[in-house]
Structure formats: C-alpha cells, structure tokens
Amino acid sequence: MFTLPVSKLNDLFAAVASTRKLYLPVDDEASGHAEYKVWHEGVTLSNALNTARSAKDFFFPQTENLVDFKMEGKTIEVIDTRTESEDFVVFGVRACDARSFDILDRVFLAEPVDSYYKNRREHGVIVTLACTRPEETCFCTVFGIDPTNPAGDVSGWIAGENLYLSANTEKGEAFLSSVSKLLAESDDEAVKAQQAEVKEILKKLPLGSLDLTPFKPENLLKLFDSKRWKDLSEACLGCGSCTFVCPTCQCYDIRDFDTGHGIKRYRCWDSCMYSDFTRMAHGNPRLTQVERFRQRFMHKLVYYPSNNEGIYSCVGCGRCLAKCPISMNIAKVIKALGEEA
Amino acid sequence: MQSEMIKRAKELLASGEVARVVGWKAGEFDYDITPGVFTTAEELDSAFLYNDLCEANLSKYMIAQSRKEGKTLVFLKPCDTYSFSQLLKEHRILRENVYVIGVPCDGKVDVDTVKATGLTGICSMTSDGETVTVKTLYGDSTMSKADAMSERCINCKSKKHVVYDELLGEEGDVVADNHRFDMVEKIEAMTPDERFEFWRNELSRCIRCNACRNVCPACSCEKCVFDNEQSGAFNKGASDSFEENMFHIIRAFHVAGRCTDCGECSRVCPQNIPLHLLNRKFIKDINELYGEYQAGENADERAPLNTFTTEDVEPSIVYERGGKQ
Numbered sequence: 144m145f146t147l148p149v150s151k152l153n154d155l156f157a158a159v160a161s162t163r164k165l166y167l168p169v170d171d172e173a174s175g176h177a178e179y180k181v182w183h184e185g186v187t188l189s190n191a192l193n194t195a196r197s198a199k200d201f202f203f204p205q206t207e208n209l210v211d212f213k214m215e216g217k218t219i220e221v222i223d224t225r226t227e228s229e230d231f232v233v234f235g236v237r238a239c240d241a242r243s244f245d246i247l248d249r250v251f252l253a254e255p256v257d258s259y260y261k262n263r264r265e266h267g268v269i270v271t272l273a274c275t276r277p278e279e280t281c282f283c284t285v286f287g288i289d290p291t292n293p294a295g296d297v298s299g300w301i302a303g304e305n306l307y308l309s310a311n312t313e314k315g316e317a318f319l320s321s322v323s324k325l326l327a328e329s330d331d332e333a334v335k336a337q338q339a340e341v342k343e344i345l346k347k348l349p350l351g352s353l354d355l356t357p358f359k360p361e362n363l364l365k366l367f368d369s370k371r372w373k374d375l376s377e378a379c380l381g382c383g384s385c386t387f388v389c390p391t392c393q394c395y396d397i398r399d400f401d402t403g404h405g406i407k408r409y410r411c412w413d414s415c416m417y418s419d420f421t422r423m424a425h426g427n428p429r430l431t432q433v434e435r436f437r438q439r440f441m442h443k444l445v446y447y448p449s450n451n452e453g454i455y456s457c458v459g460c461g462r463c464l465a466k467c468p469i470s471m472n473i474a475k476v477i478k479a480l481g482e483e484a
Numbered sequence: 485m486q487s488e489m490i491k492r493a494k495e496l497l498a499s500g501e502v503a504r505v506v507g508w509k510a511g512e513f514d515y516d517i518t519p520g521v522f523t524t525a526e527e528l529d530s531a532f533l534y535n536d537l538c539e540a541n542l543s544k545y546m547i548a549q550s551r552k553e554g555k556t557l558v559f560l561k562p563c564d565t566y567s568f569s570q571l572l573k574e575h576r577i578l579r580e581n582v583y584v585i586g587v588p589c590d591g592k593v594d595v596d597t598v599k600a601t602g603l604t605g606i607c608s609m610t611s612d613g614e615t616v617t618v619k620t621l622y623g624d625s626t627m628s629k630a631d632a633m634s635e636r637c638i639n640c641k642s643k644k645h646v647v648y649d650e651l652l653g654e655e656g657d658v659v660a661d662n663h664r665f666d667m668v669e670k671i672e673a674m675t676p677d678e679r680f681e682f683w684r685n686e687l688s689r690c691i692r693c694n695a696c697r698n699v700c701p702a703c704s705c706e707k708c709v710f711d712n713e714q715s716g717a718f719n720k721g722a723s724d725s726f727e728e729n730m731f732h733i734i735r736a737f738h739v740a741g742r743c744t745d746c747g748e749c750s751r752v753c754p755q756n757i758p759l760h761l762l763n764r765k766f767i768k769d770i771n772e773l774y775g776e777y778q779a780g781e782n783a784d785e786r787a788p789l790n791t792f793t794t795e796d797v798e799p800s801i802v803y804e805r806g807g808k809q
Contacts, residue, residue, distance in 0.1 A: 174689055174756040175600050192604065195755060196691065205691065206721035279513055279607045279621060347621055349512065349607050378519040378545070380698040384754045387693045396720060411721025414693075419711060468695050468752035469540065470516035 144309045145319060146329035149301060156182045156234070158322050163230040166201065168194050179233065188235060192278055197390035197462065198240040199247060201233055202263045205387075205412050209259070209397065212406040225258065228266040232318065236271045238293035239283045239460035243390035244269065245294075246447075246456050250393050268318045270308070271295035273334075275341055280461030282350035282474060288458060290345070291338040302337040305329075353477050355455065358444040366445060367437070371479045376436035378469045383414035385463040385472070386439070391456045394420070415439045440476045485587065486534040488652055489559060492585060493532070494525045496557050502583050503554030506545055508538040514609045515595040519545060534559065536611035536629065539592045541746050543568035543577075544701040550578040558582060561589040562643045562656050566744035566780030567701035569647045573783045574742070576704050586645035588653035594634035594751070601627070636747030636760065639664040646781055664745065668764045687729040689755040692722065696732075696749040696759050702739035702779075709734075736762040741770060741789035744780035773797045 147155055159165045160182050168189040169180040177191035179198065211222040244264075251260035271293035274281075283290055292298065296315035300307040307329060310316045319326065345351060358366070386392040396413040399406045413420055415438045418427060429435045447456035457473055464472045489507070496502045509520035510533045519540045522528050541564045549556040560568055565586060571577045593611050598618060605621030616632040618625050630638070641664060643656035671679055697703045697710075710719045710731060722728035736759075745767055749759040770777050774788035774796070 171689075173685055176756065178689075206723075276604060277621070279605050344621060374521070377521050380695065382695040382698040382752075383693040384695045384752075387691045388754055398720060400723060407723075409721060409723075413720070417694075417711075464516070466754040468699050468748075470511050470518050472516075474512065475518075 144307055144329050144331050144334070145323075145326035146308070147306045147326055149304050149306055151325060152188060152306060155306075155322060155325055156186075156188075157184070158325060159232050159234070162321065163232060165232045165234060167234040182234075192274060192276055192281075193237050193240075193460065193462070195388065195462070195466075197243065197388060197460065198233060198236050198269075199243060199390045199393075201231070201267055202244070202260050203247060203251070203393060203395075203412075206409055207259060207411075209408045209410055212399075212408065214405065225262070228262045230266045230268075232268045232270060234270045234272075235299075236269050236293070236295055237274055237460070238271060238288050238290040239281075239458040240390050241269060241271045241294040242283070242286070242288050242458045243460075246391045246451075246454065246458070247393055249451050249454075268297070268314050269295040270297040270299055270315075270318070273298070273300045273337070273341070275301075275337065277341075277344060277348060278461055278465075279349055280464040281348055281459060282353055282461065283459035284345055284348065284351050285353045285355060286455055286457060286459050291341045300334045300337060302333040305333065307331070307334050350459075350461075350474050353474060354481050355444070355477065357481050357483075358448070358455070358477070359453075360445065360449040363441075363445050363449070366480060367441060369480055369483055371483060372433050372437045375471065375476055375479055376433045379416070379432050379436050379471060380468055381416050381418065381432050381435065382468065383412075383416055384466045384468060386414040386416060387412060388462040388466050390458060390460055390462070391443070396420075415442070440473060443473065444477070485652065486532070489534050489585070489587060490528050490532050492650075492652065493522070493528055493557060496583065497523070497525065497528075501555060502557040503552070504549070504556050505532075506542050506549055506556060506558040508533045508540065508542075508559075513607055515593075515598075515606065521549070534587060536590070536593045536613065536616075537595075537609065539594060539634075539751060541567055541699075541701065541748050543571060544699070544704070546577045546582055547571065547704055550581040552581075555581050555583050557585065559585050559587050560645070560648070561587060562645050563589070563641070563744070563746050565644075565646045565648065566642070566778070567746050568780075569783045570742055570744050570780035571701055571704065572647070573780075573787075574704065584648045584650070586648035586651045586653075586655070588656065589643065591629070591633045591637035591640060593629060593632045594637070596756070597634050598627070598632050601631070634747070634751065636664075636745075636750070639666075641745060641778070647783065665764060665768050667758075667761055668768050671761065671765070684725075684729065686757050687732055688725055689757055690728055690732065691755060692728060692731065693754060695752040695754065696757075697735060699748045699752045700735075700739065701744070701746065701748070702742045703735070732757075732759060732762060736766060739763060740766040741777075741787050742779050743767065744778070773801065 165182040166179045167182055168177040169186055170189045171178050176195035177189035178194050211224050213220040251257040273293055274290035296312045297318055298309050310319050394413045395410045397410045399408050416435050443457045448454055493505045505522040509518045509531045511517050515537050517538055519542055542558055543564045546558055572579055593616055608619040610617050611629055615626050616629050639662045640659050641662050642658045644658050645655055709715045709717045743763040747760050770788055777788050
C-alpha cells in the first residue's frame with residue numbers, strides 16, 4: 144500500500160493530468176451536485192458521496208456516432224469513423240460504480256464484442272475511493288459490495304490526512320509507478336481502522352436488509368405474473384430518469400441521421416420505460432406502462448442474473464431512489480414482491 | 485386532515501359514488517411519497533397519506549383515470565386545481581367522471597431543499613407545520629418549515645381552490661404579494677451574453693430523461709413531437725448540446741399561456757435545472773403585454789395567446805424591449 148498526504152492531492156492530480164486526461168467528481172455550483180469533470184489547475188475533489196450521473200458515461204456515453212454512409216448514385220460508401228480512444232484516468236469512483244463496470248463488461252465484452260465500449264474500457268484506468276459517509280438510499284451491501292473496500296484498477300481510501308492507494312490490476316500497477324515519486328510506502332493500519340468505523344454505519348443502513356432470495360430463476364414466472372406490478376407501476380410517468388442515472392442500465396437505440404450530405408448512424412441511450420422501446424414493425428411488444436415497468440425490474444433482478452451466474456444487475460447506488468419523480472424504485476419493488484413470494 | 489380525508493374517501497367508496505381514489509402513498513423514509521390509486525378501505529388505512537411532504541401534483545393522472553369505468557375521487561391542493569382546471573379547458577379530462585375534493589396546503593417540505601442544507605443520510609423527516617424534524621444516520625436536527633420548503637412554495641401564487649366538488653378546509657385566497665418573478669427579473673437584467681451563458685450552463689446538464697415533460701400537466705399531447713418520427717423533429721439523442729437546449733426552449737414555447745406555474749418540472753428534474761424560470765418568463769411577458777393572466781384560474785375565459793384584439797402588441801415590440809445590451 145502507498146500513501147500521500149491529502150495536502151499533496153493537487154500534485155498527484157497535476158502529475159496524472161500531465162500525461163493524460165484526468166476526470167474526478169467536482170462540485171457543480173449551479174446544480175448543487177457533484178459531477179465528473181476534467182481536472183485542470185484549480186479544480187478540487189468533491190466531498191460528496193457520489194456523482195449525480197454515474198460513471199458508466201465514460202465507457203458508454205449517452206450518444207455516439209457509429210458509422211457514416213455516403214450515397215453517390217446507386218453506390219453506398221461505408222465510412223468507419225472509429226478512432227483509438229485516448230488514455231484517461233477516472234479518480235474517485237465509488238465501490239457501487241466500480242462493480243457496475245463488471246456488469247456492463249458482461250454485456251459489451253461478450254461476443255460479439257462491442258468495439259466502441261472495449262476501446263474506451265482498455266484506455267481507462269479506474270481509481271476508486273472508499274465510502275465513509277453512506278446515504279440512507281445506499282444498499283450496495285445487499286449485492287455483496289463492500290463500500291469500504293472498493294475494486295477498480297487502483298483502490299483508494301482517504302483516511303485522516305492521507306490518501307492510501309493499492310493496485311489491483313496491471314493497469315493499476317502501471318498507474319502507481321507512473322506517480323511513484325509522489326508516493327511513500329505505508330502499512331494499512333489507518334485504512335483498517337476506517338473500514339471498521341464505516342462498517343458500523345453500514346449496519347444501520349435502513350435498506351441494508353433487503354431480501355433478494357425470492358429473485359431467482361426458478362421464480363421467474365411467479366414474479367412475472369405477480370399482481371403487484373399493476374399498483375407498483377400505476378403512478379409511473381414513463382420518463383427515463385431511473386434508467387439514465389443508473390450505472391448498469393445498458394440499453395440503447397440505433398438511429399440514422401440524415402445530414403443532407405450523407406447518413407450518420409448513431410446510438411443513444413434508450414429506456415425500457417419509453418413507449419417506443421424495442422418497437423418493431425408490429426408495434427411495441429409491451430403495450431402499457433405496467434409491462435415496461437416490470438421489464439426494468441425483471442431484467443435487473445431475474446433475467447440478467449439468470450444469464451450471468453446469479454449476478455444481479457443492480458449495485459445499490461441509490462441514484463434511482465433519489466431521482467425518481469414519483470419515488471417509486473427498486474427497493475420498494477424488492478420489498479413488495481418479496482412479501483408475496 | 486389526513487384522517488378526515490380517509491374518512492371521506494371511505495364514505496364515497498362505500499356509497500358507490502366513486503370507484504377509486506387518487507392520493508398519496510407512504511414510502512420508506514417519510515419523504516419518498518408516491519402518488520397512488522386506492523380502491524378499498526383497507527388500502528386507505530394502510531398506506532394513504534396527506535401531510536406537509538405530499539408534493540406531487542395529481543391533476544395530470546386524471547387524464548387517464550377519468551377514462552376508467554366509474555368515477556374517480558382525487559384530492560387536489562390549491563395549485564393542483566389550476567392544472568386541473570387548465571386540463572378541463574383543453575378538454576383533456578372527462579369532468580363528469582371525476583370527484584374533486586380540495587384540500588388545504590400550507591406549503592410543502594422538499595427533501596432536496598433539506599439536503600441542500602448539507603444534511604445527509606436522511607432516514608426520516610416529519611413536519612408539525614412549524615418545525616421540521618430530520619433524523620439522519622449521523623444524528624437528528626430540526627429546522628423551521630420555511631427553511632425546508634422549495635422555492636415554488638415559498639413564492640406560492642395562490643392558496644385558492646379554483647375547481648372542486650367539495651372542500652375540506654377553506655376555499656383559500658390568491659397570494660397577491662408573492663415574489664415569483666424576482667429571479668426572472670434578475671435574468672432579464674443580464675446582458676444577452678450573460679443570459680445565454682446562464683441558460684447554456686443550466687441546460688448543459690440535461691440528460692434528456694423527459695421527466696419534466698412527462699410530469700407536466702400542460703404536456704398532454706398523445707404523442708410528443710420529439711417522439712414522433714414523422715414530425716421532422718424526432719429527437720431521441722441530440723446531435724449537439726445546442727440541439728439539446730432547443731428541446732427545453734420549444735417545450736417552453738408550447739406550454740406558453742397554458743403553464744399554470746405548478747413547478748413540477750423543476751421539482752422532478754434529476755439535474756436540478758430551474759426549468760420553471762423559462763415558463764415564468766413567458767407568464768411575466770404575457771402579464772406585461774396582454775394584461776394580468778393566470779392560466780387555469782378560469783376554465784371558461786379565453787386565453788390571451790388564442791384571442792386577437794386590436795390592442796394586442798405589434799411584433800415590433802421585440803426590438804423595443806429586452807434586457808441590457
């Protein structure tokens with residue numbers, strides 16, 4: 144384990160930023176939120192627990208161009224617009240978002256590999272930071288995530304006056320050696336003490352005891368046919384807030400944009416809550432908001448784990464709890480369906 | 485008030501006058517209240533809630549609920565009745581299928597406002613009408629209710645119920661001396677460049693989740709122009725940040741003269757964009773150019789933007805007014 148005084152954080156950021164882009168959570172005055180922003184001299188790390196938008200944006204941006212087409216007479220030229228991503232570092236990712244990358248990897252890096260996602264993933268180094276002040280909306284522990292011991296290429300802790308760093312991957316080792324001049328070797332006493340302290344807070348989390356046992360493949364039909372979906376979804380506005388702030392929602396739409404000189408084929412985030420989601424020639428297979436709402440939670444709690452060794456595609460970050468306009472969310476769904484099962 | 489409401493709802497359900505009740509449902513942390521539909525006395529007893537934290541405007545739900553079999557009872561706060569009345573004017577709600585009970589509102593406590601004071605880990609939040617008690621993972625605290633209310637309630641425009649079948653409490657009065665246009669005036673006083681910068685910065689945070697549009701009682705088109713592939717304005721993913729900004733500007737134009745200033749757009753925005761300021765600018769302009777007008781106040785009155793009079797301002801007004809140059 145390596146350490147650096149918090150007072151020298153700026154030197155660390157400057158050293159990293161001298162070789163590649165560095166993103167970190169920064170307080171945004173207008174919104175009152177923390178958001179990932181590019182570091183430059185004068186920018187300071189936010190103290191907020193988490194960013195309003197998740198860290199998935201780095202690898203899976205809201206919109207991106209896939210390919211261009213040019214038509215001349217009866218011939219169509221296909222132009223590959225992909226370029227090699229630049230190296231970048233994301234500093235201050237929390238344990239929940241770090242887990243979300245594993246969940247996204249299982250979708251985008253499985254065959255057929257998504258080259259756009261892979262390109263960014265390979266060029267990004269993730270430096271995490273352990274949580275010290277969880278919110279009431281946090282329930283990552285339910286999914287086996289330890290917020291005091293976050294994953295990532297490098298795990299980080301700010302305890303007392305020091306930052307502690309420990310590499311988990313080759314990329315992480317390379318990152319630490321690139322800034323080794325600033326780091327000193329250290330034992331993990333301070334980190335351990337902090338972990339013990341935060342674990343006491345975790346015990347008090349009101350959603351820490353959500354019971355996931357009913358959400359297993361054998362219960363698929365029973366859960367699908369539950370009578371509760373109707374009342375749970377009754378007030379749903381059909382907006383995309385939950386899906387767009389979610390670190391694991393990975394659905395997208397592919398569309399063509401006519402520039403007048405050719406076609407730009409792009410993809411953009413889509414939401415299962417939207418009425419045109421997965422619309423086909425015959426229409427939308429999910430006719431009402433009840434089915435769309437059910438899809439989101441069945442996907443996270445049953446379909447995805449059925450296809451991925453029991454891993455749920457929720458990380459308990461709590462963003463959807465804080466942001467849903469009608470305060471309906473996955474925690475309420477887990478409780479309601481659990482009572483029934 | 486809550487027990488009176490439950491009692492009345494049960495009576496109306498029992499007599500068969502109404503088939504269902506639209507109200508507010510309790511959540512996990514006191515503040516995460518969900519609009520809900522109740523059809524039995526047991527459901528009302530176990531989850532129906534009305535208190536200082538019930539922020540949601542239930543009027544838009546009546547578009548769909550009024551098309552169901554039988555009558556629907558809905559509880560409306562004063563400002564919600566303006567939205568309801570405006571929707572009646574636009575022939576969106578089947579009035580004969582709705583039973584409206586007006587309920588008093590003394591301003592709502594807003595969790596985001598409380599969080600903005602720096603409190604985190606809020607597990608419980610209750611209000612006695614004067615003081616808000618907040619219990620968090622890191623200790624308890626109290627604050628005055630005025631400090632816990634969102635801007636839309638601090639600058640409440642009216643505590644008057646403009647439409648109802650029955651009232652629990654007073655009809656209420658319009659609040660004449662509110663300060664809801666103060667921020668609009670500040671923005672008007674900016675130079676065009678400053679103003680452009682202000683809005684570019686605010687709107688740059690948009691994630692285009694459509695929460696503002698979907699919650700908005702004035703946005704009741706069956707298919708939004710931005711969702712319609714045949715419209716030429718289809719816009720699921722913006723090609724650049726300016727196009728993204730246009731979504732909000734076009735939406736503001738479309739609800740101009742119909743927006744009652746209920747403030748739901750800003751309440752639900754996950755990115756804290758002060759969207760209500762765009763709408764308030766239009767309201768202020770209409771007041772100044774066509775005479776005082778409050779959308780939703782009167783379901784029979786003709787709206788200024790839909791009515792031609794010889795006193796109407798000429799288009800050249802655009803060049804004669806505006807902020808600092």
